[in-house]
Amino acid sequence: MDEKPPATSDDGPPATADDEPLTIGAFAARSRLSAKALRLYDRLGLLAPDRVDEVTGYRYYRAGQVERARLVALLRQLDMPLAEVARVVGAEGPEAAARLAAYWADVEARIAGQRTLAAYLRDRLSRGSSEMDERFTVETVEVPAQVVLTESRRTLADELPAWIPAALDRLEGAARECGGVAGAPFVVYHAEVSMESDGPAEACVPVADERAAREWAERHGGPRAVRVRVEPAGRTARTRIVKAQVAHPQILAAFEAVERWVAAAGLEIAGPCREVYFADWAAAGPEDPVCDVAFPVR
Numbered sequence: 001m002d003e004k005p006p007a008t009s010d011d012g013p014p015a016t017a018d019d020e021p022l023t024i025g026a027f028a029a030r031s032r033l034s035a036k037a038l039r040l041y042d043r044l045g046l047l048a049p050d051r052v053d054e055v056t057g058y059r060y061y062r063a064g065q066v067e068r069a070r071l072v073a074l075l076r077q078l079d080m081p082l083a084e085v086a087r088v089v090g091a092e093g094p095e096a097a098a099r100l101a102a103y104w105a106d107v108e109a110r111i112a113g114q115r116t117l118a119a120y121l122r123d124r125l126s127r128g129s130s131e132m133d134e135r136f137t138v139e140t141v142e143v144p145a146q147v148v149l150t151e152s153r154r155t156l157a158d159e160l161p162a163w164i165p166a167a168l169d170r171l172e173g174a175a176r177e178c179g180g181v182a183g184a185p186f187v188v189y190h191a192e193v194s195m196e197s198d199g200p201a202e203a204c205v206p207v208a209d210e211r212a213a214r215e216w217a218e219r220h221g222g223p224r225a226v227r228v229r230v231e232p233a234g235r236t237a238r239t240r241i242v243k244a245q246v247a248h249p250q251i252l253a254a255f256e257a258v259e260r261w262v263a264a265a266g267l268e269i270a271g272p273c274r275e276v277y278f279a280d281w282a283a284a285g286p287e288d289p290v291c292d293v294a295f296p297v298r
Contacts, residue, residue, distance in 0.1 A: 020063045021050070027061035031069030038069075046072055046086050078104070109158070120249045136239040136254055138261040140297065145233040146183055147210040149174055149217065151224050152190075154198040157248045165281065167203035167224075174226070178216050179209030186276040204231065234270065237262050238294035244286040246275075254293040262297055271296035 028035045041047040042059070047069055049059035061069075068089060075085045080103060088099045151167045168185045175181045183206030193199045207213045213228045221227060239261075241254050255273055262269055279290040 021060045022063060024049070024059045024061070027066070027069070030063070030066050031073065033069055033073050037073075041072060041082075044082055044086065046082065046089065075100075078107070116247065117249045120253065124253070133257040133260060136241075136257040136261075138237055138239045138258055140235050140237050140267075143234055143236055146206040146231045147213060147228065148204040148231050149178070149207050149213055149226060149228055150202050150204045151226050152200050152202040153225075154200045155193060156196075156198050157194050160193065160201070160248065163201075164203060168205060168277070170224070171203060171205035171226070174216055174220070175205050175207040175213070178207045178212035180207075182206040182208040184276050184278040186274050188272050188274045190272050206231075234296050235298070236294040237265075237267065237297045238276070238292040240289050241291050241293060242287050243281070243284045243290045246291050251275075251293065258293055258295055262295060267297040269295045270298040 022030065024035050024038055028038055031038075033041075038047065038049075038059070042049060047065065050062045050065065051060050052058070053060070071089055072085055075088060076082075080088070084099075084103055088096050088103075091099055149171045151171055153163065153167075155163050164187055168187075172181055172185065185203070185205045188202040188204060190200050190202060191197065193201055207228075210228065210230075217226050217228050237258055239254050239258050241251065245251060245254060258273075259269070273293070273295050276292040276294060277290060278292065279288065281290060284290045
């Protein structure tokens with residue numbers, strides 16, 4: 001009986017466990033991924049087989065690829081998109097961990113927003129519109145004409161908490177160079193702003209010196225499309241809300257309450273809705289009044 005001769009140095013190093021060839025079925029079992037998923041991840045460059053037989057087309061993996069495959073499987077259990085999975089597994093050590101942390105922070109922010117929306121809708125469905133409206137006191141006020149510096153952009157609802165204070169801060173800085181801030185800053189919504197609809201929204205700061213404001217906008221307003229316009233005098237219907245009510249979607253209840261009050265009072269909405277910020281936001285507590293939700297009326 002012939003025996004296999006002992007290996008020599010010319011035969012190369014002995015095979016290790018990581019070099020063990022595995023069929024796609026065997027690798028799928030070890031990695032807890034289906035053969036269909038493995039073929040997809042190969043096409044996307046996430047997890048290529050170690051080799052593909054040129055004649056049969058059979059795919060062979062190494063046992064050493066199991067860890068990467070299991071990582072891909074675990075990341076997919078987080079509902080992570082394949083493109084983001086590729087970025088995480090393509091990074092190393094701290095960078096990969098940082099990418100995962102950033103993705104999960106976005107997920108938690110989205111879930112928090114959905115949780116808030118669900119609570120608002122549950123309250124709306126259980127109480128009904130009339131009972132919810134009782135929480136808001138609506139009144140009409142006369143508003144004088146104002147010269148305003150404005151900055152507009154298309155924005156989704158989840159971008160508003162970052163954009164509004166940044167835009168108003170920029171405009172207030174400009175107004176101080178133009179005779180000073182002449183009234184409470186406000187944001188006008190020229191179309192619906194939600195998680196699907198992007199406005200546009202317009203941040204506005206009343207300014208004391210119209211001529212200086214127009215000169216400032218001509219010199220500096222280009223990059224952010226800052227312009228100057230006159231907000232006409234008129235009457236508005238408004239309700240005052242506290243800081244805790246400003247967040248989306250709770251603030252929607254205030255807008256809807258004003259709209260229903262306007263209709264019941266026999267008035268007509270004469271312009272886009274707005275939020276008027278009259279208090280120091282940073283210093284205010286959750287139950288402090290900070291904002292008027294208003295509609296121009298006639």
